[in-house]
Amino acid sequence: MKKHAVLIGSFNRARSLAHSLLNKGFHVTIIYHDLEKCKILAENESINVLYGDETKPFILEDANVQDADLVISLTSRDEDNLMICELCKKKYNVKKTFSVLNDPLKTEFFYKMGVDSVICEVNAITNVIEQQAFYEGIATKITTGEGRIGIAEVPILKESPSVGKKLWEIKLPKEVIIGCIIRGEVSLIPRGDTRILIGDKLILISSNDQELTAIKELTGRI
Secondary structure (H helix, E strand, C coil): CCCEEEEECCHHHHHHHHHHHHHCCCEEEEEECCHHHHHHHCCCCCEEEEECCCCCHHHHHHCCHHHCCEEEECCCCHHHHHHHHHHHHHHCCCCEEEEEECCHHHHHHHHHCCCCEEEEHHHHHHHHHHHHHHHCCCCEEEECCCCCEEEEEEECCCCCCCCCCEHHHCCCCCCEEEEEEEECCEEECCCCCCECCCCCEEEEEEECCCHHHHHHHHHCCC
């Protein structure tokens, strides 16, 4: 049985996200307050489109949010997004609620009010900048096609806490493996008893963005 996702508000965001969710096998419903744009959305026969005020409980009920696996509120008003998520969570017992957020100062408040996941563009951009600053001078990150796997080249300096340790002695996240050690002109496939030396370059392969944690463990740089 397909999972049901309900997307609420924002014509462009909802249309793009709907295509992505359809490709992942979801049944998708979109609620939007503009009739003409609803007609455009309805051109995709795989999407169930509902016209109406997104904040009204009877509209949410018509969209069967009570049977939804997740609800994503995408409106331009933070207040409406919070109201929608609270209604879905507390009145209709939706398992997962997601909300976009314009004001990053409200992030903690949204979580306290029960929203499962908060997506703030300002916070996202800030995180990217901080991550880039972290990598500069420490590691080179290689981007894979779909971003599912992270690959980073990490140089080991004299002051790195991992110098002289065997791999089994280093506490790396389970999602991270050291795929290769470049030592001078030689590339080594590491084993648990391989010892890390000054000047080594470690090739980390990771999922779920865990390479940052691993780099801090290996280099001591924060």
